[in-house]
Amino acid sequence: MTQLNLNLFVYPAGHHEAAWRFRGAEPHRVLDITYYQELARRAEAATFDAVFFADGPSLPDNVRYASRFRLEPFTWLSAIAAATSHIGLIATASTTYLEPYNLARLFASLDHLSRGRAGWNIVTTGAPQAAQNFGLDEHPAHGSRYARADEFVEVVTALWDSWEDDALVIDQEAGIFADDTKIHPIDHSGERLRVRGPLNTPRIPQGRPVYVQAGSSEDGKGFAARHAEAIFTAHQTLANARDFYADVKSRVKAAGRDPGLVKVLPGISPFIGSTEAEALALREEFNELTQPEYSLHQLRHLLGIDLTGYDLDGPVPREELPTHEQRGYGSRFQVVVDIIDREQPTIRQLLHHLAGARGHWVTAGTPEQIADRMQEWFEGGAADGFNVMPPYLNGGFDVFADEVVPILRRRGLFRKEYDGSTLRSHYGLPRPASQYASRAPDGQAPTGT
C-alpha cells in the first residue's frame, strides 16, 4: 500500500515568525550544528523520508525581528549526513546563481558521502535582491530564469551520467583504476550554457539526486511536469490542494511521465495540544509574540502593498490589492488573496494567519485531529505526503514525532521502519540509468535527460 512521505522542513528556530521568542525555543543554538544534527536524528528515529533546507543567496531584509539569516545547505547537510544513516537530505540550490559544474559537484559529493541520500530542490531563486550579489542590475525575468533552469537540468543530468556505473574499476593487479572509455565528456553547447565535462567524480549511489521542485507558477508547474520527482507546495484548503494535485499530475502524464513517480507534498505547520483548546491557545501564544512591524513587512512581500498605517483591527482593503496580472506570476500571492476572500479577516488576523508559515497550511488540534486532517488530504487526492513545518524547534517537532507519527503508523499510513537507506528508496523512485550506458564504443550518446 502506498504510504505518506514525510519531510521535515528545517528552519532556524522554527517556521513561525516568532518561533525564536517562544519559551520552548533555543534561539542561541541557531548556528550550532549539533542542534540540527539532533533534530535530524529525531526525524530519522521517526522514519521521516528527508530533512529539507530552503535557501537563497542573499540576506532577506528585516532580520531585525526574526531569525532570517541563511544556513548554507550543502555544508550543513554534509555535517548532518555524518550524524545520520538513513534520512534523506534535500538541499535547495539555484539554477540562476550557481554554475552547473559547481552544483553538480556539490550534489555528487553529498550523495557519495551520505551513501545515496541527496535531493535537489530546484529553484530559480525567489528573492530579486540576489541579483546584486552576482554583478547583475536586475534579477532575470521569470520566463528567462525557467528557460535557463530547463537547460541547466539537462546539463547537470548529463554530468551526473558522465561516468557510467562501472567506470570505476580499481584493479590493483592490472593497474587499471578507471575505465576511461566509460567516462564521457558531455559537450553541451546550448542557448544559455556551455559545459564540456565530464564530471570529476565517479557516478553517485543514486545515479542522480532526487529532483524536487517548489515553484507553483505556470512556468513552475510546466517545469515540474518535465523534471520533478517530488513537488513542494503551499495550500490553505483541501479544495485548493486537490485542484493543484490533479493539475500537476495531469501535466506529468501529458509530459509522458508516470504520475505515480511524482510526489506532491504540501506544507503543514501543526500546533499540537492534548485538547483542541490547548492547541488553539498555543497558537494564540505565538500570535501574541508576533511584531506587527515585521509582519506587515512580510505581507508587503507577499501582496506588493504596504498596509502600515491602516487600523490593524479593521478590514483588509481588498480593493487596493494589485491584480494577479500586475503582480506577476508569484503563486503565493493567490494563496493570500484566497484567504482574504474566504475568511474576510482583519489585518491583524491576516498577519497572524501568515505568521505561522508564510502562506503554508497552519492547523491546530489534538494529535488525532492532525492525523485525521493529514489522512483526509492524503486519501482525498490532495497530497502524497507532507512537508512538515514545525512552528518551533526542536520541541515542536518532538510532539509531532511522539504523538502524531504513532497514530499515522497505527492506521497503516506511515512506515514503521525504513526499507532502504537512499532517498530514492524512501520515495519509491527507481535509480535512473546513465544516458551514456548504452553507448557503443564509437557510437553517439543518446541525448535528453
Next chain:
Amino acid sequence: MTQLNLNLFVYPAGHHEAAWRFRGAEPHRVLDITYYQELARRAEAATFDAVFFADGPSLPDNVRYASRFRLEPFTWLSAIAAATSHIGLIATASTTYLEPYNLARLFASLDHLSRGRAGWNIVTTGAPQAAQNFGLDEHPAHGSRYARADEFVEVVTALWDSWEDDALVIDQEAGIFADDTKIHPIDHSGERLRVRGPLNTPRIPQGRPVYVQAGSSEDGKGFAARHAEAIFTAHQTLANARDFYADVKSRVKAAGRDPGLVKVLPGISPFIGSTEAEALALREEFNELTQPEYSLHQLRHLLGIDLTGYDLDGPVPREELPTHEQRGYGSRFQVVVDIIDREQPTIRQLLHHLAGARGHWVTAGTPEQIADRMQEWFEGGAADGFNVMPPYLNGGFDVFADEVVPILRRRGLFRKEYDGSTLRSHYGLPRPASQYASRAPDGQAPTGT
C-alpha cells in the same frame, strides 16, 4: 617557543601515484567518507594543525592509471568537521571559477559548523581544462586570474566583515533578533566584480577563515605577500626552500605585514622504515608499481614535452626542454628542471622521483632521520612547518603519527596538546576585527582588506 605547524595534505589513496596499488592501501574506500573521517581523527590525535584538501573544477586526464578524481572540499570537510573537534579544515577554492558570494557563504558555513576551524587555500586554478566546464573558450591568462584574485579577496573579506561581531542580539524579551545597524552592505563595484552584500549569515567564529596560498610564481608570491597567512610550497632541497622562505618573508615585510604571521609550509612526503634500507626498499616497492605510460603523461604536464618513445634508461634530453619563458610562469617546472640539472637522472629515475608527490620533497629514512631533516629545515630558515603528504593512506600517515611525531615532541618542536580549538589559534594568528566595526552610525566604512 615557536613550534612546527603540521598539516596533513589528504589525497585519495595517498600522494604517490601508485599508492592505490600498494598492498597497504584501501582503494575501495576512496569514496567512503568514514575513511577520511578516521584519517582526520588520527591527525587530530597527533595534534596536527589541519587537514588540507586540494581541488579543481575539472577531471584531470589520465584517470585510467591513478586515483585522480576530485573530492569536493566543502562537503567533504563539513562531514569531517562533524567527526572531529579541534583540527583545522583547509579547503582549496578557486577565485576564477566561483562567484565570491557563493564562496563566502560556503566558508562562513564551514567555519560556523566547525566552530572556527576553516582555512581557505586561495588558488586561481591550475588546470586550464576547467575553462570549458564554465562556458569559456580558454582559461583566463595568468595575470588576469591573479588580478581577479586580488579583487575577489577584497570582496569576500568585506562580506565576512559585513556582520559586526555583536550584530546578533537574540533578545527574546525585547523581540530584537539582530541589530541591523551593525549589518553592512559592502557595495563593492570594482573592475571585475560587483557585489552588494551583506552576507546572509552572522559573523564567523574566526572572523575570517585563515587565508592560505599555494602558487609560487611571481604573481603568486606577490599575492601571498599581500594576503596569505600560510603558504604551501614545493621544494626539493634545503637551499631552494631557504631561498624561497627568505624571498617571501621579505616580500611580506615589504607589503607592511608581519612575517611572523605568515607560515611557510613546504610539502614533505616521507617513506619511513625502521632502518634506512627498509625505508629505501619501501620507496623502491612503490617505484615498481608505477606505470610509465601514466608517469610520462604527468611529466608532460610538468615539462611541456612528451618523452614517450625515448629510452627510459637513457638520459633526459635536457636540450629539448622549453625555456622558462616558453613555458610561462608555472613554478613547478623550475623544480623539475633543477632536479634534472642536479641529479642527471635517467628518464626512469626522473619519473620515479616525481611519482612520489608531483614535485614535492620525497624523502626516505628512519623516524629519527625524518625528524632530523624536518628540524634542519625548520631551524635552517626554510620552513615554519610542513604539509605532510603520506605516500599512501591511511597507513602511511599512521607511521608518521606513531613514530615521527613523538620524536618531534620530545625535541620540543611540536605541541603535545592543543592550546585552542580554532585554526587561527593553532597557527598563532590573531582574529581579525571587522573592517566595519569602528564605523560610526552615519560614517563611512574604512576600506581595504
